[in-house]
Amino acid sequence: MSALTLPPSQIPIFSTVSSFRAWRSRAFEESKSVGFVATMGALHDGHLSLVKRSLQENDLTVLSIFVNPAQFAPNEDLATYPRTLPRDLELLTAQSVSVPHITTTETSPFLRMPSAVFLPSVSEMYPSGISQDRDSQRGTFIEVKGYGDEMEGKSRPGFFRGVATVVTKLFNVIQPTNTYFGQKDIQQALLLRRLTRDLLLSHPTPSSLHIIPTTRDPTSGLALSSRNAYLTPDERAVAGGTLYEALRTGEQAWMNGETKEECVRKARGVVENVSGGKEARDKSVNVSLDYIEMNDADSFEVIGDGEVVGTRHEGREREGVILSGAIWVGKTRLIDNIVLGDMGKILG
Template sequence: MAQTVGFVPTMGALHDGHLSLVKKSLAENDLTVVSIFVNPAQFAPHEDLTSYPRTLPKDIEILENTRSPGAGSCETRYPAAVFAPTANEMYPSGIVLEIAEQKGAFVEVKGFSHQMEGQTRPTFFRGVATVVTKLFNVIQPTNAYFGQKDIQQALILKRLVTDLLMSHPTPQNLHIVPTGRDLTDGLALSSRNLYLSPAGRKVAPTLRQALLAAEIAWNGGATKHETLVRAITVMDAAIRRAHREGLTAGIKLDYIEMNDTKTFEVLDAQARKTEGSTVILSGAFYVDKTAAHRQYSAG
C-alpha cells in the first residue's frame, strides 16, 4: 500500500503555529515533509526581503524534536524530511522583485488576488501561487496543510489546485487548519507577532476582540453594515484607551471587511446571514509597523 505524504510549506522562523500544522500532518500521514524557503516573489520592492528572519539551523532542531502519535496507531512519528531550497533552485531563470523585470514562469489566480490583503499587497498572491505550485510539483503531497489565519491565501490555493487540475494534492486534500493562538491573550501565533514590542503586544489582540464582536453581531442577525460598525467601535475604543495609556506602538487600522467565500466579492451593506452560508470576516491592524492579520470564516 502506498504511503501518504503530508506537506507543510513555511518560510521558516518556526513557532508553535507552524508546529500545530506539522503535528496534524504527522497524525494523518505516513510521512511528513516541511519546506523552509523565504520566497522572494512574495515581497514587493519596497518591502525588506533581507530583514525577514532566517533561522534554518534552529528550525531544523525544532523539527527534529517535534513528534506526534499516528492516528489509530501506537507509532510515534517525526518529520521525514526538510526541503530547504535556494532561490536559484526555485527560480532557475532568476528572480527580482520588480514584476516588470521578472523572467520565467509565474502563476496568477485571476480575480481572487486583489481583494482583502491584496488591496495593499497587489503582487503578494502571485508570488504565493507561483512558489506553492513549484513546491507541490517537487513534493507531490497527498495532503497539504495551511493555517486559517491566512484564509484568503488558503482559499486561493484551493482555487489554484482546482483550476490547474492538480492531483497532488487534490482540492479536498488541501486542509485549512484553525489558527493556533496564545493561550494567555488569544493573539495568533505568527512570525510577525514574535517581534512586537511589549506595548505592541498589549494592543495587538484588539483586532481579534473586534472581529469576535462582529461575529456575534452577524450571527445575531445584524446587517453587514451594523456588523462592521460593531467591530470598528471596539477598535476605536481600544485605540483611544491605548493612547491614553501611552501605548501608541504605531497603531493603525488597515481594514475590516466581509467577503463572499467563493468570489471574495465584498458583501452588500444590507446583507444578512442566511442559513448554511459562510462569509469571510477579515481585518488587518498595524502595530509597531507590523500588520496583524486575523482572517477567518464566520457562519
C-alpha cells in the first residue's frame, strides 16, 4: 500500500519493513519498552482491550494490521474478510491510558497513546509470493509440529502453519518487549508461546507473551470477533450466546465431578436444543455444531472420556484443560473456549 492511499492518521503508519525497523531502532536506543498487538483489522473492543493492556505496561505500543493469506483455505473468506482501515485508525486514536510520570521532584499523570501502526502489503510480508493453495506455496514457512492438529487445527488443516509463519515474521520486524493475544484464540496464543520458546526468541520471550481474557457481549456472552459482523440481527438474537452457554454448561458439569464424556454431551445438547428450537425455525436461523471438545492445555491431546476434574495424567496433575468449541450460525463460524483449572498458569 502506498502512502498516497493511506487515510489521515494521527498515529504514524509504517507500510514497509525498513521504515518500521528504523523506528524500532530509535526505541532500542532510547531503552523504551515496546508492546505489540497483532491484528487483521476490523477492530472491536476485544482488540482495544489488548491495546489498553499494552499502553498500561509499555512505553510504546504498536498495532499491526495485516490480513494474512496463508491462514485462509481456498474456500474461506479472504476476499470478503472485513477491512475497515479508516475506522480502525479512528478507534486507535481514541485509545489512551493515564500513567504516573515520576521525576526527581514530583509524580504527575500523563497520557499514553498508541505509538505506531505497522500496515504492510502482502508482497512486503511474503517476498517469495503467497498462494492460498498450500501445495503450490513456495518459500519459507513455520510449523509447530504435533500441536496444531487438534481443536481448531482439526477443522482447519494448515491454519496454524499460516499463523505461525506470519507471526514469526511480525515478531522479527516488531521485536516486541511484550505482546498480547486474546483468549478467544487460545490455541493460537499457546502455540505462539511454544514457538517463542522453541525458536529461542528474545523479543518476545515466552513469559512476555500475554493471553488476555475474552471480551464478550455484555448481554449474550458472545465472544467479540471481527467475523461477528457477518451475523444478521436474527442470527445474533437467536444464537449469539449459544456457544458460550454450551461451554458454561460443560464447565459446570466438570466442576460437579462428572466425566469428560458427560460434560461434552451436555454442552453439545445446548447447541442441539437451539438448532432444533422453535425460535430458530420461526426465524429461519440455521445453527449447526462443528465441534465441542476438551483438550489438555499443554499438549492439546483430547481428554479421555472417563476423566474427571483433578485426575492425574501420566503421573502429573494437568495444569489446565481447555473446553472449546465452534458452531456455524448461518454462514458464520463462531469459536470460543473456557479454561478449566488454574487460569493463572495459562493466561497472564
